[in-house]
Amino acid sequence: MKDERLHNALVDSSKLSGSGQQQAALRLMDEVIAEAINEGDELTALVAIDHTATLNGARRDRSLAKQYYEQFLTASPESPSVLYEVANDAMENGQTEIAKEYAKRCHQAISRSDNDKIKNDLLALVLERWPELAK
Numbered sequence: 001m002k003d004e005r006l007h008n009a010l011v012d013s014s015k016l017s018g019s020g021q022q023q024a025a026l027r028l029m030d031e032v033i034a035e036a037i038n039e040g041d042e043l044t045a046l047v048a049i050d051h052t053a054t055l056n057g058a059r060r061d062r063s064l065a066k067q068y069y070e071q072f073l074t075a076s077p078e079s080p081s082v083l084y085e086v087a088n089d090a091m092e093n094g095q096t097e098i099a100k101e102y103a104k105r106c107h108q109a110i111s112r113s114d115n116d117k118i119k120n121d122l123l124a125l126v127l128e129r130w131p132e133l134a135k
Helices: 003-018 022-039 042-054 062-075 080-092 096-112 116-129
Strands: none
Touching: 003 022, 003 042, 022 042, 022 062, 042 062, 042 080, 062 080, 080 096, 080 116, 096 116
């Protein structure tokens, strides 16, 4: 996905939402997220999901974000960043066992990754939150 497409969708959906056209804003972002999922574009998906979850107000709609994370994981079950986001959301909702399972999957996906940034940065976040995975 082109960065310009994401940028335009973020700006346009914010304008739509600001003018009371929530459904149109959500449809626009839904298209962008679907495209990112189809392309396996993890970063674009995460940015778009976070933006979409905040379109309904300042408070992030976790259920909407969770729905999109699950869609992404259906297409790309080894996505370390999305697995981390699901684990993090579960932890914030007090679902510690579910969080730990996703964190384990994330840790395993990180260990199989060829991406040095994922191995260094994301691994540090995972181990900071779930230090028992370092064993």
